[in-house]
Amino acid sequence: MQAIIQNNPEDPSSLSWQEAPLPELKEGEALVELHFAGLNRADTLQAAGHYPPPAGVTEIMGLEGSGVVKKANGTTRPDGTPWKDGDEVGVLLSGGGYAQFAAVPQGQLLPLPEGFDLQHTASIVEVACTVWSNIMLTARVNEGNIVLFHGGAGGIGIFGIQLAKALGAKVAVTAGSAEKLETCKKYGADILINYKEEDFAEVLKEHGGANVILDIIGAKYLDKNLSALAKDGHIVIIGMQGGVKGELNIGKLLNKRGNLSATGLRYRDKEDKARIVKDTADNVWPMLADGRITHHIDRVMPIQDVAKAHKALLDGEVTGKVVLEIAR
Amino acid sequence: MQAIIQNNPEDPSSLSWQEAPLPELKEGEALVELHFAGLNRADTLQAAGHYPPPAGVTEIMGLEGSGVVKKANGTTRPDGTPWKDGDEVGVLLSGGGYAQFAAVPQGQLLPLPEGFDLQHTASIVEVACTVWSNIMLTARVNEGNIVLFHGGAGGIGIFGIQLAKALGAKVAVTAGSAEKLETCKKYGADILINYKEEDFAEVLKEHGGANVILDIIGAKYLDKNLSALAKDGHIVIIGMQGGVKGELNIGKLLNKRGNLSATGLRYRDKEDKARIVKDTADNVWPMLADGRITHHIDRVMPIQDVAKAHKALLDGEVTGKVVLEIAR
Numbered sequence: 001m002q003a004i005i006q007n008n009p010e011d012p013s014s015l016s017w018q019e020a021p022l023p024e025l026k027e028g029e030a031l032v033e034l035h036f037a038g039l040n041r042a043d044t045l046q047a048a049g050h051y052p053p054p055a056g057v058t059e060i061m062g063l064e065g066s067g068v069v070k071k072a073n074g075t076t077r078p079d080g081t082p083w084k085d086g087d088e089v090g091v092l093l094s095g096g097g098y099a100q101f102a103a104v105p106q107g108q109l110l111p112l113p114e115g116f117d118l119q120h121t122a123s124i125v126e127v128a129c130t131v132w133s134n135i136m137l138t139a140r141v142n143e144g145n146i147v148l149f150h151g152g153a154g155g156i157g158i159f160g161i162q163l164a165k166a167l168g169a170k171v172a173v174t175a176g177s178a179e180k181l182e183t184c185k186k187y188g189a190d191i192l193i194n195y196k197e198e199d200f201a202e203v204l205k206e207h208g209g210a211n212v213i214l215d216i217i218g219a220k221y222l223d224k225n226l227s228a229l230a231k232d233g234h235i236v237i238i239g240m241q242g243g244v245k246g247e248l249n250i251g252k253l254l255n256k257r258g259n260l261s262a263t264g265l266r267y268r269d270k271e272d273k274a275r276i277v278k279d280t281a282d283n284v285w286p287m288l289a290d291g292r293i294t295h296h297i298d299r300v301m302p303i304q305d306v307a308k309a310h311k312a313l314l315d316g317e318v319t320g321k322v323v324l325e326i327a328r
Numbered sequence: 329m330q331a332i333i334q335n336n337p338e339d340p341s342s343l344s345w346q347e348a349p350l351p352e353l354k355e356g357e358a359l360v361e362l363h364f365a366g367l368n369r370a371d372t373l374q375a376a377g378h379y380p381p382p383a384g385v386t387e388i389m390g391l392e393g394s395g396v397v398k399k400a401n402g403t404t405r406p407d408g409t410p411w412k413d414g415d416e417v418g419v420l421l422s423g424g425g426y427a428q429f430a431a432v433p434q435g436q437l438l439p440l441p442e443g444f445d446l447q448h449t450a451s452i453v454e455v456a457c458t459v460w461s462n463i464m465l466t467a468r469v470n471e472g473n474i475v476l477f478h479g480g481a482g483g484i485g486i487f488g489i490q491l492a493k494a495l496g497a498k499v500a501v502t503a504g505s506a507e508k509l510e511t512c513k514k515y516g517a518d519i520l521i522n523y524k525e526e527d528f529a530e531v532l533k534e535h536g537g538a539n540v541i542l543d544i545i546g547a548k549y550l551d552k553n554l555s556a557l558a559k560d561g562h563i564v565i566i567g568m569q570g571g572v573k574g575e576l577n578i579g580k581l582l583n584k585r586g587n588l589s590a591t592g593l594r595y596r597d598k599e600d601k602a603r604i605v606k607d608t609a610d611n612v613w614p615m616l617a618d619g620r621i622t623h624h625i626d627r628v629m630p631i632q633d634v635a636k637a638h639k640a641l642l643d644g645e646v647t648g649k650v651v652l653e654i655a656r
Contacts, residue, residue, distance in 0.1 A: 138587075218578045240578055248576035250546045250568055254590035259466075262582035 002327065003060050003099035004306050012047035013307040017327065023058065023096060023103035028270075030075040030083060032104050034067040036122035037097040037303065039322040040155070041239070042266065044310045046095075053095040054267050062097020063266065064126035065326075066090045066118040075106045078278040088112050090121040092129055092277055094266055098303060100326060107274025110281050114289035123297050123321040124288065127159045129273075130238065130265055132280045135164065135212055138261050139234035143168030145211035148204060148228060150221065152189055153180035155321045156238075160214055161187045162293040163284065172210060174200050176316075183319055187296075201227035209233060209256075219246030226252050237262040296320030303327060330655065331388050331427035332634050340375035341635040345655065351386065351424065351431035356598075358403040358411060358432050362395040364450035365425040365631065367650040368483075369567070370594065372638045374423075381423040382595050390425020391594065392454035393654075394418045394446040403434045406606040416440050418449040420457055420605055422594055426631060428654060435602025438609050442617035451625050451649040452616065455487045458566065458593055460608045463492060463540055466589050467562035471496030473539035476532060476556060478549065480517055481508035483649045484566075488542055489515045490621040491612065500538060502528050504644075511647055515624075532556035537584075542566065547574030554580050565590040624648030631655060 003020035006012075025031050043061045045051035053059060072083040083089070090110040096102045112121045135141050147164040149157045152173025164171045165188040172191035173184040181192040191207060193200045201224045204210050209230030215221055220242025225235050226249060233256060253260065265273065287293045296319065301309050303324040312318055331348035334340075353359050371389045373379035381387060400411040411417070418438040424430045440449045463469050475492040477485045480501025492499045493516040500519035501512040509520040519535060521528045529552045532538050537558030543549055548570025553563050554577060561584060581588065593601065615621045626648040629637050637650050 222576065222578070237578055237582065240582070244579040245575055245577050247573055248550065249573050250550070250565055250590055251572040253588075254565065254568070254592060255595075257589070257591045257596070259587065259589040260581075261585070261587040262578055263585045264582060267583075268585070 001100040004062075004303060005060070006047060009049060012044065012049075012310065015047065015307045015310070017304045020060065020099060022101055025071060025073060025103050028073075028075065028106040029103045030069055030073050030106070030109060031071040032065075032067045032089060032091055032102050032109070033070050034065045034091075034097065034100060034102055034326050035118045036066050037062045037324045037326060038064040038122045038124075038126055039306075039309050039313060039324055040064070040126055041313060043098075044314055047310060057094045058096040060096045060099050062095065062099065063093050064091065064122060065093065065097040065102065066112070066122035066125070069109070070101070075109060077109070077111060078107075078281040083109060088118060090125040092125050092265070092273060098306060098324070100328070105270045105273070107270060108277055110277060110285070113285045116288065119300065119323055119325075120295065120297065123323045124159070124295050126265070127155050127321070128284045128288075129276050129280045131156060131160045131163050131214070132284050133265065133276045134214055134236045134238060134263060135160065136167075136283070137276065137279065138236050138263055139212040139259070141167050141169050141212050145169045146172060146191075146204070146207055146209070146230065148172040148174070148200070148210035148213045150174045150214070151216050152184040153319050154216075156214070156216070157184065158187050158296050158320055159293065161189045163287065166287050166292040172204060172207070180319065200224065204228035212236070214238065217242035219243030222246035222248060226256070226258065229256050229258050232257050234259040234261065238264060297323055299323075300325055329428040332390075332631060333388070334375060337377060340372065340638065343375065343635045343638075345632045348388065348427060350429055353399060353401060353431050356401075356403065356434040358397055358401050358434070358437055359399040360393075360395045360417060360419055360430050360432050360437070361398050362393045362419075362425065362428060362430055362654050363446045364394050365390045365652045365654060366392040366450045366452075366454055367634075367637050367641060367652055368392070368454055369641060371426075372642055375638060385422045386424040388424045388427050390423065390427065391421050392419065392450060393421065393425040393430065394440070394450035394453070397437070398429070403437060405437070405439060406435075406609040411437060416446060418453040420453050420593070420601060426634060426652065428656070433598045433601070435598060436605055438605060438613070441613045444616065447628065447651055447653075448623065448625065451651045452487070452623050454593070455483050455649070456612045456616075457604050457608045459484060459488045459491050459542070460612050461593065461604045462542055462564045462566060462591060463488065464495075464611070465604065465607065466564050466591055467540040467587070469495050469497050469540050473497045474500060474519075474532070474535055474537070474558065476500040476502070476528070476538035476541045478502045478542070479544050480512040481647050482544075484542070484544070485512065486515050486624055486648055487621065489517045491615065494615050494620040497540075500528075500532060500535070508647065528552065529555035537561060540564070545570035547571030550574035550576060551580075554584070554586065557584050557586050560585050562587040562589065566592060625651055627651075628653055
């Protein structure tokens with residue numbers, strides 16, 4: 001098969017479409033012919049050498065995609081019925097999405113949401129599982145809560161805004177431009193904060209604090225997130241764009257009876273991923289089917305141009321998702 | 329009535345038994361004649377000026393006690409049936425336990441556990457609600473988990489060891505002497521760590537990490553607790569004897585998908601307290617009744633000697649609980 005291979009580990013842009021061995025199929029894995037791959041910030045981190053695949057997983061990048069089952073190999077759908085060869089699927093991957101074929105563990109294949117095609121499905125698997133698992137399975141958003149998303153105009157932000165609204169929450173977002181905030185507003189955000197002009201913690205305090213904060217910044221925002229938090233609130237950190245080590249004021253956390261979690265999907269074991277995928281399919285797929293959540297593909301690019309796609313994401317040019325079309 | 333009054337806010341030992349106004353009974357509160365009060369470290373903090381009562385709560389110290397209902401005033405038991413004047417009860421308080429009478433909000437009165445007298449009940453209300461709410465309602469101890477208690481030979485430690493064992497967990501403790509560790513072992517602790525001689529994080533790593541850590545140290549142990557934590561583990565901080573501000577390595581937290589909460593009972597609202605009291609009565613009272621949890625009263629002292637009692641606790645002389653007998 002063909003796949004994107006990084007030829008120089010020191011050079012994140014040395015990504016070329018070339019011959020690679022077909023993945024070996026193990027028991028409990030289906031072979032899927034991929035048509036599209038979703039691009040994630042994590043892929044750019046991996047290219048830069050900061051996000052190695054879990055033990056036993058291919059070095060090929062790509063954490064989500066969509067395509068057609070080639071060998072179901074006894075795997076079953078989230079509802080327990082068997083997958084059949086020829087079924088169209090979305091896939092959550094620990095790696096290997098930038099390729100013509102992927103071996104996908106049982107529990108990580110999903111049906112297409114009703115009314116969705118392969119291209120659109122490839123753009124929502126990772127983000128849906130990420131946002132659902134964090135704001136519902138780790139934190140527990142309740143109706144009437146305030147949920148704060150940093151980077152509201154990114155892929156996670158736009159999806160998160162709509163999911164939180166569908167759950168009956170009020171949504172606050174931070175972003176770095178009026179244009180990005182306008183996008184957030186279009187998708188339903190209630191409290192729009194330009195972090196270059198306002199202190200988000202002060203704004204949130206005026207609203208009584210955020211019950212749930214989904215954070216991609218890490219250290220730089222640690223204390224500010226604590227200030228922005230409501231009593232019994234929950235900060236969930238899923239990225240560290242603003243550094244790894246920060247001072248934690250435990251007294252402040254205690255005064256709020258606050259909770260702080262840091263999570264990720266990629267290194268979870270198969271059982272855990274299967275549990276999240278099923279819960280996401282059960283709860284989020286109906287919201288996609290009836291339009292409570294729409295989604296925004298910024299651009300579709302041929303997978304051969306993946307280095308350009310990574311650059312566009314890192315340069316902050318992207319609002320929503322980039323989808324890579326896989327050559328046949 | 330008589331109560332313990334702190335005459336000099338600058339002097340934590342200026343505690344005397346003297347005349348005080350009878351508490352005013354509000355709607356939804358029962359009047360309880362107290363026979364015993366349990367002594368908690370929080371009381372010593374309040375005497376030192378570091379732990380003020382919540383707004384609207386008496387300045388009198390004392391977070392738990394036992395006694396007899398004098399005016400039920402329409403309040404009901406955790407099971408929904410009415411309290412009657414003359415019923416013996418345990419009480420969870422936001423303050424006011426060092427006194428002959430207390431006004432106790434609906435939902436914070438409990439029946440005596442089967443086979444328990446007033447003296448023993450006064451010694452377990454706060455600790456039972458604290459340990460249950462933290463290791464089960466905040467963290468979720470599962471069978472086979474490893475639970476680590478710092479200060480294993482203190483009131484919370486001894487209760488926690490037994491509760492965690494009753495839930496099917498393996499228990500690790502830290503303490504500062506062989507004698508204290510022997511006490512922990514007697515109550516069921518499996519992994520005994522003298523923190524003066526061993527690095528608890530290294531010991532826990534050998535066992536695969538702690539799934540739940542109940543911490544009373546705070547900043548000083550923040551990074552070590554993270555090192556000692558298992559994947560998907562939960563650190564619950566309920567004390568800051570080792571300082572308030574510490575460096576948090578978010579990368580380390582993320583690698584473990586760790587959770588960190590800081591909690592307390594005292595400042596929760598009445599609804600939240602009632603929920604915890606009911607859950608504790610439903611789940612922990614049967615463990616006290618059938619002996620799965622026994623408890624250790626270190627000494628019973630007349631309430632007039634409360635300054636001596638505080639000193640004994642602060643000097644580390646106490647193993648288990650101190651109960652104060654209230655003069656009539």
